[in-house]
Amino acid sequence: MPLAIRTLSHQDGDHRWEMASRDPDPRLAACISGYQGYAELAALPMRRMELPFAGLPMIVSLGPRIGVKLLDEAAGWTQHRSFIAGLHDRPALTEYTGAQEGVQVNFTPIGACLILGRPLAELFNEVVALEDIFGEADARRLVAQLQEAPGWAARFQIMDGFLLDRLAAAPSLPSELTWAWRMLEQSGGQYEVASLAEEIGWSRKHLSVQFRQRFGLPPKTVARILRFHRTAALLGEAASEGRADIALAGGYYDQPHFNRDFRQFAGCTPGDYLARLLPEGGGIAAVEPR
CATH class of the missing domain: 1.10.10.60 (Homeodomain-like)
Structure with missing residues (x-):
């Protein structure tokens, strides 16, 4: 039986987005907490705050680069397309303008250790390009397959296969x-x-x-x-x-x-956090100066 896909959408003037989410293949349940597919269009720069959580997001972007910055990081913004972010102990900011589309995979730390094949201390407070994790050929092949797929169901199925192949070759953890x-x-x-x-x-x-x-x-x-x-x-x-x-x-x-x-x-304070929540699960608006 196909796994159920949940969808949300929102439009506010020139800003609109849709999001599809699905649980991973049951064999990946201990490794992946969920998939999200997203397509968004913003005429003005769209800046969000990303909170630390007990997982590692992998973004496979099918659109332009995304700006990323740790909230209190003096080094400033870096630009990324497809990447994995390690565990963070502070919030991060993301920003883009125009059209954006891609798939997000939320790894559990256990799953990240197994599938990424490295100690996660190497990724702490870091954003690492997909090709530096999986190799350039495999990363490019994954992006191309997702771009050619006819819809979210097919994209999530491709992601299942990609991750299951790597899990099969993963060493065990203590x-x-x-x-x-x-x-x-x-x-x-x-x-x-x-x-x-x-x-x-x-x-x-x-x-x-x-x-x-x-x-x-x-x-x-x-x-x-x-x-x-x-x-x-x-x-x-x-x-x-x-x-x-x-x-x-x-x-x-x-x-x-x-x-x-x-x-x-x-x-920020709890009150500020509530005031920044975007409608329909659209994330958290960030208002810090660039």
Whole structure:
């Protein structure tokens, strides 16, 4: 049975977009949290804020280059077409003008370790061209196949095949690390790092070193990102509820930690974040000067 594709669209004057999403092949469920296809047209520069999350986005662009910049990075903007972004501990900005189209794959860190075939510490706070990950020939072949495909269903099927081939050749990960990641994820960042280490029989320091090398961030920071991302989603879904109640539901037991994580991971207050949400799941508008 074909996997269901979900679609959204929006138009506001000269800005319009459509988005299609689908779950990956079930054999990729532990590696990929979802696919998104997008087609967008903006007459004026379209700038978004991309929040840190417990995953790695891969963009296969079928349009012009996209500007990318870490929010507090002095180095400025870089231009990319197809790329993979490693785990980040701060927000990033993206920008383009005109037409944009492509496919986004959201890797889980476990999936990224397996399919990309490298420690994710190499990708921390980095944006890396697709050809530098998969090789120029395979990257170009993937882009060409997606460009020639007749629609989103065919594009997602091509992506399934591309990733399954690489998963079949992937080495395994230490079971202790995959277990630790899954416990953090399933608990929404609530599992104590000391308890994780005790459960697998490692010291806390050894767990943190190995976890950071494989996944790109230490478990304590990952736990914070998981809590923040869950709370930001709850804020967007229930903006009329009291923020203190939402923070508590997301795992924050005091206001200072809640505000600190928003400043680090969103670069703004919870109120500013809500004001920047675009309609119909269109992302988060960024207003920082270029």
